[in-house]
Amino acid sequence: MTNDLLGRHRAVLPDWLALYYEEPLELTHGEGRHVWDAQGNRYLDFFGGILTTMTAHALPEVTKAVSEQAGRIIHSSTLYLNRPMVELAERIAQLSGIPDARVFFTTSGTEANDTALLLATAYRRSNTILAMRNSYHGRSFSAVGITGNSGWSPTSLSPLQTLYVHGGVRTRGPFASLSDKAYIAACVEDLKDLLGHTRAPAALIAEPVQGVGGFTAPPDGLYAAFREVLHERGILWIADEVQTGWGRTGEHFWGWQAHGQSGPPDIMTFAKGIGNGMSIGGVVARSAIMNCLDSNSISTFGGTQITMAAGLANLNYLLEHDLQGNARRVGGLLIERLRAVAAQVPAVREVRGRGLMIGIEITKPGTDEADPQTAAAVLEAARQGGLLIGKGGGHNTSSLRVAPPLSLNVAEAEEGAAILENALRSIQ
Incomplete structure (x- = not known):
């Protein structure tokens, strides 16, 4: 069979x-x-x-929530008020650590990263993106265009100009032999040098732990050091938490918190685990960034009732246990x-x-x-x-x-x- x-x-x-x-x-x-x-x-x-x-x-709590919601209404789009979506957004906004946070739900991590790129480029009026070498951010046209892993990037065509930064792989590359402190310093100098040769980028997007790249990570504090350089120039930091979020790394609820000395990211994306198999992705951003779009936008399937019910039940179980x-x-x-x-x-x-x-x-x-x-x-x-x-x-x-x-x-x-x-x- x-x-x-x-x-x-x-x-x-x-x-x-x-x-x-x-x-x-x-x-x-x-x-x-x-x-x-x-x-x-x-x-x-x-x-x-x-x-x-x-x-x-x-998980009984999730299957029960899905079954009960399916018996009421499965879907309505974002054109109507949606109680489960509002309730999950409230929980995620509070947990994110981002001040005055707004949440937008998508159906996948790829779509979440697409949305983050749209927000960052619109807010900053720049289509230049900084990404990490060895990174992976999804399989859409724009996400492939910022993926720093040739095995997962089938085309060099992209709507974005992408510049790749060093630092996501601690034990390989030209700085591998350095101490953690010296490694961070060298990566920061590399970033500064890169910025000296380009127009102001919109954002740096980075996975705190690179997922498809083989679960590689920089020393704790690297992205905090990057953030100081970026903040001076008005460049946004997007934390791709599609694989690292919800406590998976153990020490922190979000991967960015290992680099949190300079505060939370400007934009954070999430997906995968929150739905426990249901299709949920999303973006959290400061309200000024999230509200910067000046054209109409909705989501047909992002935040649909049945996935939001699953996400709420799953998140409650995660926190309570x-x-x-x-x-x-x-x-x-x-x-x-x-x-x-x-x-x-x-x-x-x-x-x-x-x-x-x-x-x-x-x-x-x-x-x-x-x-x-x-x-x-x-x-x-x-x-x-x-x-x-x-x-x-x-x-x-x-x-x-x-x-x-x-x-x-x-x-x-x-x-x-x-x-x-x-x-x-x-x-x-």
């Missing part, structure tokens, strides 16, 4: 629509931190539909366990991350050369052992991505680590 479905998939869907595994999986249902395929095999899920199943599969704290505690145990394993596997260059957002970089032993074939072999071996993980990487790297639902317990973390240990040892 799966082979038949695979043939139908290939006959009607684009060739570039990637599938994991030599024998792709059809997932039929899930519960908690586990999913099942069409053959009845059970897997521990350490990727959550690309960091989207944030709390748990089939302190899943940020759980990500910090269980994620800390998991990353230390994986580092202990990796120390005995020459193909692992680095285990990095924070909270339940962990990257394992695979290289040819004794070198910094990426080894995507070996990374793919680990992915397959983990699946055979009953564990689903992700992969990514830029900067000519190959990385495994580990990002379970934030309700992961210690026993499940140990089980997953044991399967990953066997998968990593199998490649030696």
Whole structure:
């Protein structure tokens, strides 16, 4: 049956629509931190539909909220007052840390970043954008145009002039050997030099932890140091929290808070986990920025009632059960366990991350050369052992991505680590 479905998939869907595994999986249902395929095999899920199943599969509170809302009204567009949308916007505005915040809902992180770019360029009257090397911001025309990862950027055409800044990958590049303090100073000087050669940009957009790039991150404080330089010139800071938001990094609710010494970003985007699988994205910005558009605009599907009901229930569960704290505690145990394993596997260059957002970089032993074939072999071996993980990487790297639902317990973390240990040892 799966082979038949695979043939139908290939006959009607684009060739570039990637599938994991030599024998792709059809997932039929899930519960908690586990999913099942069409053959009845059970897997521990350490990727959550690309960091989207944030709390748990089939979380009763979310499914109940969706069912009850579906029984009332599913959709009306933004042309009518929408109580669930207002209620979720109020919660997110308060949690964002952005003063006098306004919230606009979209259907995805890509669309959220598109909106942020529209706001920044309109507000600043500039189409120049600063982005980070190794970054990823979505698959739309404008988002691809600012993505600093060639593996995810199929065209050089763009409505924007994009200039790429150094600093998002701590352990590679010309500043890798420096101390954290010296690294930040060097990146700031690089930014200043770049700004001296261009007209004033609209904004810098940056992921606090680069997701598709392999869960890489700069030292804490880099974006605060950048913000001081940007603020002097009136340039906005957009924090792309599509993967890092809602407490996933454990130490902070938002990724930008690791760089919060100079205050919150001017604009913040979010998506993925807030809907626990429902399509929710959005933008938070200071009112002066959000209200700068002087033409009509609505959203047909952004903020629709059924997704807002899911988001409210999911956010309430996250906060009431302190899943940020759980990500910090269980994620800390998991990353230390994986580092202990990796120390005995020459193909692992680095285990990095924070909270339940962990990257394992695979290289040819004794070198910094990426080894995507070996990374793919680990992915397959983990699946055979009953564990689903992700992969990514830029900067000519190959990385495994580990990002379970934030309700992961210690026993499940140990089980997953044991399967990953066997998968990593199998490649030696």
